[in-house]
Amino acid sequence: MRLVGSDLACNRGGREVFVGLGLAVAGGEALAISGPNGAGKSSLLRLIAGLVQPAGGQLMLEEGDPELAIGEQAHYLGHLDALKPALSVEENLTFWTQYLGGGEASIGLALAAVGLERIKALPAAYLSAGQRRRLSIARLIAVQRPIWLLDEPTSALDATAQATLATLMAQHRANGGMILAAVHGPIGLEGPAELRLGARP
Secondary structure (H helix, E strand, O other), X not given: OEEEEEEEEEEEOOEEEEEEEEEEEEXXXXXXXXXXXXXXXXXXXXXXXXXXXXXXXXEEEEOOOXXXXXXXXXXXXXXXXXXXXXXXXXXXXXXXXXXXXXOOHHHHHHHHHXXXXXXXXXXXXXXXXXXXXXXXHHHHHHOOOOEEEEEOOOXXXXXXXXXXXXXXXXXXXXXXXXXXXXXXXXXXXXXOEEEEOOOOO
C-alpha cells in the first residue's frame, strides 16, 4: 500500500496555504510534517482525511480498498478530543468503535493499551487533558485502519504516555501501517521521512 500526493494545493479562508506539494508514504513508513504555525501542517492532514477539499493536485492510495475513500481508510487525530463529557470512558470509546465500524471485543484491549481500563466507568468530564488524549488514541487501536494521521499527537501526554504512543506507532508500522504526523519536535517516530512546509503570507 502506498499513499501518493502530487501537485497538491490547499486554500483556507481565501488564503493559499500551500501549492505544488508532493508526498509518498508506503506501508511501514512514517512521514513527519514540520514547519511554522500556519504553514499548512494540519490542513494537509485534514485534506488527506477528506475533511478539506484540495484546490488542486491528485491524491491516490495505491493498493487500498477501491470501494472506500482514502479518509475511510484513515484515522485522523486532531487537536480536539471528540468526547462527550456525560459518557464514561468506555461509552465514549464504544460510540466511536461502532461509528467507525469496529467490534466491541477490541474496546477492552484498546483501553488497556493506553492505560485507561481501571477508570473505564469514569465520566469523560472528569478526565485530565492527558487522559482525554489517551482515550482519543484508543480509537486508533480499537478500529484497525492502515493510515494514521496524527496532528501533534503527544500534546498533553506525560513521558510515560509518550512512550506508550511510541510503542503503538512502532507496532502499527510493523504491521504494515503508515503514519503521517504534524510535529514541532520529536514524538517517538523511528526514522521518519520529513516534509517541511513553509509559511505563506
